[in-house]
Amino acid sequence: MRALIFDLDGTLVDTVYAHVFAWQQALAEAGMSIDGWRIHRKIGMSGGLFTRALARELGRSLEPGEARALQDRHGVIFRQLLPERRPLPGAIALLRRLRELEVPHGIATSGRRPEIDPSLRALEIPASTVVIERGDVARAKPEPDLFLACQSRLSVAAEECYVIGDAVWDLLAARRARMMSIGLLTGGYGEDELSGAGAYRVYRDAAELDASLDELGVLP
Template identity: 50%
Template sequence: MVRNSFLFDLDGTLVDSVYQHVLAWHEALRSEDIALSIWRIHRKIGMSGGLFADQLLREIDRPIDATMIQRLRARHAEAYHRLADDVVPLPGARELLETLTTMGVPWAIATSGRIETAGVNLRALGVDPDQNVVVTRDQVRFAKPDPDLFVEAARRLGVPIDHAIVVGDSVWDMLAAARCRALGVGLLSGGYGREELERSWALRVYDDPADLLHHLDEVSSRAYAADHPLG
């Protein structure tokens, strides 16, 4: 029997970092005299940098070239590092990963963040990218909502993508999961609503990693549920 594997987003899924990213992008945009409301920035967290730029072009009346994108990215990373002390694992995140490891369930992290910011989150979570499968934006051609991150994570785990469960907090995660025929499980811990995630083909929606851990038998293989009852 082919067993399930889990492919996790990082920001808003395993670590409480979405709003730090929002504030860091807000600061970076203001440095280029780009006025964009914080709520609009939040709606774009998790998508690729190129798509983020395309979305910006639709909302502001000025050109954005590749040089500006590079400046924005650098300033975002600088601002994000200043907020790094506030980044902590979401409730149940470490316990969820530890439980999957104990159960022998393969898992990986696939994030649209580049290593310059993802490294902060991985350290907060206690995950060593040299010991675990971690795929960042630097390592694939396209980020979410394209499925490249999750496909590469599954490849590195040596598992079929169509037997993987993608866990994420944004519609971009769920769309990427659907595009690679993985099952999408949504978490509310990144700020998106239940209906939004369900409309993006989330099979189940839970509050946060702790809630997913409590209901793991609803989404994991029945063989696991039988062998490792969660009470």
């Protein structure tokens, strides 16, 4: 049976723009102004990769301590902006349906515990759900490690896995993992961008994906 591996932020929970605002404020407080749209294009990378990408935007390097301070401040602001997480349309129902149908599935996110815990609770998933977070792997997206670790835990061949994500970084990582990918529009990327990054199908949100599972050949 085929398996589904989900990104978290922007795919299942509505957190992308809170992350953008949190990064923008953290950078502004440190005297580094970057346009919000430039930050948005990098959401989905790990924190370390993200800060290196920001350094290129700024035209100067960031010292390790400076990068860590920015990441820590981002986390504080993010939790203030979004103390409660809101699942995206259809996310809870889709995950529940997959459990009922016994379709293998898991979550692979560049986020870390405990920051991701409120999002997991909001999705109402049981403790038995496979969740791979940044601390479980050596490298995060766009490297394939998160998805490969999730695939290994699910005991399904990589070629039988679909990655569901909202950002081009998810789809690039899926290609590197030799997995098919599905794009969702809930993270702010356009259909042409997701298709260009390799998405087999692009759906509006988890609800539309739920209604289209037969197109993926995952129904028993």
